[in-house]
Amino acid sequence: MQILSIEELEIECSLSDGKENIPITYLLASDHAVISTNSFLAEIIRNLQLQVVKVIKSAIKGNLVAGQTINCVFIEGFNFLKESDYQKYIRIDRRKEGLDITTSETKMKDIHKIYADGSYADETKQSGYSGFIENPDGTQQIFHRSFINGNSNLMELLAVLDGLQRLQSVEKIQVNTDSRFVIRGLVQWVHFWKFNNWQTAYGREVKFAKYWQQIEPLCEGKLIEFKWIKGHSGNEKQDFCHQMAGECARNSDGDFTTI
Template sequence: MTITAAADGSALGNPGPAGWAWYVDEDRWHAGGWPHGTNNQGELMAVLDLFRSTAHVPDEPLHILCDSQYVINCVTKWLPNWKRRGWKKADGKPVLNADLLRQIDDELVGRTYTFEWVKGHAGHSLNEAADARARACATAFQAGAAPVEGPGFGGALSTPMPLSAGRTSPVPIQGDLFGEAAGEVAVEAPPAPSQTDLDVDAVVELEQELLDPEVRSDFGQLAYLLHPDYREVGQSGRLWDRDETVEALGEEAQRHEAFELLEASRLAPDLIQVLYRTESRNGSALRSSLWQRTEGRWRLRFHQGTPEA
């Protein structure tokens, strides 16, 4: 029987006192936290602890409800490429939260799982229950009190490892982006990807990073990813330059958009086009991006978005 659970994280100040929780029902849930952490660390820890707490029933598929596209992307899309690069992002920078991601990677081996994105704070009963427990743990650490941890799964509580304790696993995990994304353990090593495949994967990963609210709110990272001569034709038909785009993205940093890749291809040795669809509460749009390799790294040179009818 499939185990359906919501996983969520909370941080007061982000970073600040942090909590995490997963919730199946009133008899099966677990929560915890740290005196200092980020919301994303809480989200990842909730998923990690859910896998560990159900390790004694490995044949039961997990269906995980998350309101964090960052977590879903990490586990189902970005993780294999990060491992292949030695836990480095496409731009060469270290992967954030690699310690937790390595531990999640270990726990995925032999498990069947799916992820589903749910909108946070929208009345979803399981998500609300997990959010309330994660927030309660963060509040407890803020007050210097012991958090309420819950009963665990079937009376079993896992023992969370410190954030600095990372482990590695050589088994690559593959999955889809959102919704019905099933994890599959690769029994045999796949053929070595071509340089074109690596470059295209890297650019698609960078494109998705630009949809991450944390990246959108980081002016330095936006300036790093956008080419100095960046131009964008917005959905209204307006032409934007890089400075205007960085400011606008910062103002809408909390907007969540689901990503559906349509096509990604190399147009020239140092030019890759990504065609994709986004969906948000404002509707869906078709988007086209041109990424140019400049001074050894990929930067977004041009983008256009068109609303779908």
């Protein structure tokens, strides 16, 4: 995508497949992309309009300038999560080729469950995460780690990574987390980052790229159900992970890894 001009209310750009250039006008006030050309490629881009808008908005965060070229990756049939989806069970099925992302009001049965949380303590400049695995047969497993430095988002990601590593042989998994950052990353953004050489739309390395690169293959061949749990909402198992992660971040004893 080539950025042609940037005005107060609109951005003019051009999207090319190497053979044809499609002019696009992004209207900031309405958060809408206008594609006036009529062609086969234009129709494809029109159907991917939400993804086009997401790319432009992401690029704006990177101090967009006229003349800039943005590397774009679009996935046909891909739908981004809506706010209401976080009240449901979000499923991504990667057992077959392609991406199948759906939501449901009801959870899957007989499934391995991961509860995960992460924390950072300003007073100690330490971070930590904790996880809780509940298997269909009733057996349970608790895991946790402490780190020097780090931050809450990274700990949330590492907690889920650790849980998935422990369930590598399992096909159906439910991930419970209070982190929309992790859910959005694994359900939405990781697929675009992977095809864009782990760079954002404006050419910067994805934050925590090496950990996203570790966790993404763990989702291949699996049906993973994500459940967002609001923090401090009374979910006993999630609250347990929250408390344990906080203790890992505040504790001055034990083994610490520098991150």
